[in-house]
Amino acid sequence: MSITEQQVSDIVNLTIDQTITLNGFSFRSPPLTLSGEGSTLRVGESLSALGVHKAFIVADAVVAELGLLDSTRRSLHRSGISYSIFDDIVAEPTAGLVQRCKDQLKTCGADAVIGIGGGSALDTAKAVALLIDSNASIADLAAGAQAERKVRLVAIPTTAGTGSEVTDITVIMEDDHRHKYVIKSAHLMPDLAILDAHLMIGVPPAVTAATGIDALTHAIEAYLSSQRNPISEAMAFASIQMIVRALPIAVGNGSNQKARSDMALAAYKAGLAFSNAGLGLVHAMSHQIGARYRIPHGVANAILLPEVMNFNALVCRSELANIARAMGVARDNMTEREQASAAIGATAELVKDVGLPDSLAKFDVKPEDLNVLADDALADICLVTNPRHASSADIVAIYQACLEKQ
Ligand SMILES: NC(=O)c1ccc[n+]([C@@H]2O[C@H](COP(=O)([O-])OP(=O)(O)OC[C@H]3O[C@@H](n4cnc5c(N)ncnc54)[C@H](O)[C@@H]3O)[C@@H](O)[C@H]2O)c1
Numbered sequence: 001m002s003i004t005e006q007q008v009s010d011i012v013n014l015t016i017d018q019t020i021t022l023n024g025f026s027f028r029s030p031p032l033t034l035s036g037e038g039s040t041l042r043v044g045e046s047l048s049a050l051g052v053h054k055a056f057i058v059a060d061a062v063v064a065e066l067g068l069l070d071s072t073r074r075s076l077h078r079s080g081i082s083y084s085i086f087d088d089i090v091a092e093p094t095a096g097l098v099q100r101c102k103d104q105l106k107t108c109g110a111d112a113v114i115g116i117g118g119g120s121a122l123d124t125a126k127a128v129a130l131l132i133d134s135n136a137s138i139a140d141l142a143a144g145a146q147a148e149r150k151v152r153l154v155a156i157p158t159t160a161g162t163g164s165e166v167t168d169i170t171v172i173m174e175d176d177h178r179h180k181y182v183i184k185s186a187h188l189m190p191d192l193a194i195l196d197a198h199l200m201i202g203v204p205p206a207v208t209a210a211t212g213i214d215a216l217t218h219a220i221e222a223y224l225s226s227q228r229n230p231i232s233e234a235m236a237f238a239s240i241q242m243i244v245r246a247l248p249i250a251v252g253n254g255s256n257q258k259a260r261s262d263m264a265l266a267a268y269k270a271g272l273a274f275s276n277a278g279l280g281l282v283h284a285m286s287h288q289i290g291a292r293y294r295i296p297h298g299v300a301n302a303i304l305l306p307e308v309m310n311f312n313a314l315v316c317r318s319e320l321a322n323i324a325r326a327m328g329v330a331r332d333n334m335t336e337r338e339q340a341s342a343a344i345g346a347t348a349e350l351v352k353d354v355g356l357p358d359s360l361a362k363f364d365v366k367p368e369d370l371n372v373l374a375d376d377a378l379a380d381i382c383l384v385t386n387p388r389h390a391s392s393a394d395i396v397a398i399y400q401a402c403l404e405k406q
């Protein structure tokens, strides 16, 4: 069978078009963000404009106790939006908790879900908003099942860390605490993100430190990601610049409004960066130890981050030198290698300064667990965008190094 001139031309054009598309990138973010002190007071009018009549608030138990839902409730009331509240969220949510939350949402029949709290509350809110009109389970979604969100979704963070308010990701733990499911879907991107740093003033120093280092890890992993693009790169760089300056102040003086709002913005930028560029080996490894030994997410990242930067340095020295510039530790008379080392050293120092551990020694991790942990890390979605190929032996060696530090 002979091929016509038109068919040849179509094939050539298709190849060229595909190459052009491959060199481009897409960037996803919430359609609307409201920022500034008191911005939660505008949630009612924003949801009214979207035709919402009834909201379901998914809140962290501590946050509810502290009265941090009050402004949102007043705003909903003023806009004539009725609401019910599920405020049973505790740190690091499980599939069982998501199911309980979904059952309550089903009973109340809301057309919007509002998450208020740290990443744990926001991720639960995102998961139930996606699952309410689907028969899929969390495990199904993690295995690639598709679900379409039909209710509106609002995310109001009360910690400056996960950036979940601007990511298309939810992280939910298996009930037996052996595994964290990382689910990614365009339907998980909130319709509205509200950034009110005032809600973060009372976060205790240890949580401020852990969540802040989580944000720094997002920014650094996104900056080094093999799928980075010019926008994610700019967001990640700016986030690193802000965190190294604002985090020590937010930890040491939690009532400093400027430090709190800088951290809120830095976590938001890091969230946008990694949601669009992906993460890396730190997260692939920290999900495993976080789940099995119940190490808070930010603490697990803090322990692993300098070691993984050191491992990745072989393939991204110039990017690490740029990170040293963002951190203010690069000098003109340094070689690129020295600048990369300065970035790793400054990261380790920051972890120490804000009082987080740099070792796995005091946790219940046993040397005989390391092979299983490494195999699970190899299967984690976050590994896909790590700049350096990591083998099982490499991962075991990194865990081992963290375990041997005293
Ligand atoms: N969806 C994403 O993109 C994403 C990214 C990274 C991590 N995560 C996940 O997010 C979860 C961690 O979230 P997190 O680090 O924000 O912690 P968290 O939500 O578990 O909260 C940590 C602690 O801080 C308390 N808290 C929250 N806000 C407070 C406030 N304003 N004042 C006083 N106490 C407050 C909580 O009650 C809790 O005890 C993990 O499950 C992690 O895997 C999700």
Ligand SMILES: [Fe+2]
Residues within 6 Å of the ligand: 162, 214, 217, 218, 283, 297
């Ligand atoms: Fe994280």
